[in-house]
Amino acid sequence: MTTFLIGFMGSGKSTIARQMSADFIDMDAMIVERIGMPIAAFFETQGEAAFRQIEKSVLSELVVSDKVVSTGGGIVISPVNRQILKDAVAKVIYLKSDFDSLYNRISSDTDNVRPIFVNSSRQALEAIFNTRQPLYEEVASQIIDVTDKTPSQIVQEVKEFQA
Numbered sequence: 001m002t003t004f005l006i007g008f009m010g011s012g013k014s015t016i017a018r019q020m021s022a023d024f025i026d027m028d029a030m031i032v033e034r035i036g037m038p039i040a041a042f043f044e045t046q047g048e049a050a051f052r053q054i055e056k057s058v059l060s061e062l063v064v065s066d067k068v069v070s071t072g073g074g075i076v077i078s079p080v081n082r083q084i085l086k087d088a089v090a091k092v093i094y095l096k097s098d099f100d101s102l103y104n105r106i107s108s109d110t111d112n113v114r115p116i117f118v119n120s121s122r123q124a125l126e127a128i129f130n131t132r133q134p135l136y137e138e139v140a141s142q143i144i145d146v147t148d149k150t151p152s153q154i155v156q157e158v159k160e161f162q163a
């Protein structure tokens with residue numbers, strides 16, 4: 001059964017998926033490979049709508065992957081994607097945290113350029129977070145509060161949900 005990790009930017013989806021399984025799939029990395037450029041460059045040249053189309057088709061393909069999948073932070077924006085996640089025979093695990101913790105994490109994570117972060121003020125980003133929060137909850141089969149937990153504690157909780 002596929003395990004989808006969902007949540008806002010910085011919630012640790014990629015970090016946890018990497019520690020869960022050697023053959024995990026990171027949707028953002030898969031999209032980068034497909035589009036042949038960083039996500040930030042694709043947003044600039046093709047626009048966010050084009051990115052969301054590719055994200056939707058990649059999500060559909062991954063439902064039957066049987067792998068641990070770290071999704072992109074914006075996966076729940078699309079009603080179609082939310083339906084795909086609700087219909088999937090899969091674990092959909094929401095890594096939930098408060099906005100301030102997430103903001104601190106993504107501000108200090110200089111390895112990953114996140115266009116939605118770079119192009120938004122803190123206030124605008126918090127508004128996006130508040131809009132998305134109920135959408136993650138709507139599609140989640142399980143929720144883990146990841147605030148103040150180490151990656152290994154979170155990995156353990158995800159494994160308990162998979163059992």
Ligand SMILES: Nc1ncnc2c1ncn2[C@@H]1O[C@H](COP(=O)(O)OP(=O)(O)OP(=O)(O)O)[C@@H](O)[C@H]1O
Binds near residue numbers: 009010014016072109
């Ligand atoms: N439980 C944790 N405690 C402390 N720091 C963490 C934890 N999980 C992840 N981090 C750190 O937070 C940053 C963001 O993590 P990560 O890239 O895994 O998030 P993400 O949910 O995949 O974000 P995105 O949606 O942008 O892909 C990284 O610097 C990572 O090392």
Ligand SMILES: O=C(O)C1=C[C@@H](O)[C@@H](O)[C@H](O)C1
Binds near residue numbers: 008009114
């Ligand atoms: O929250 C978002 O909308 C995004 C999060 C990243 O994972 C990437 O999928 C992309 O930068 C968009």
Ligand SMILES: [Mg+2]
Binds near residue numbers: 013014015028070072
């Ligand atoms: Mg990620």
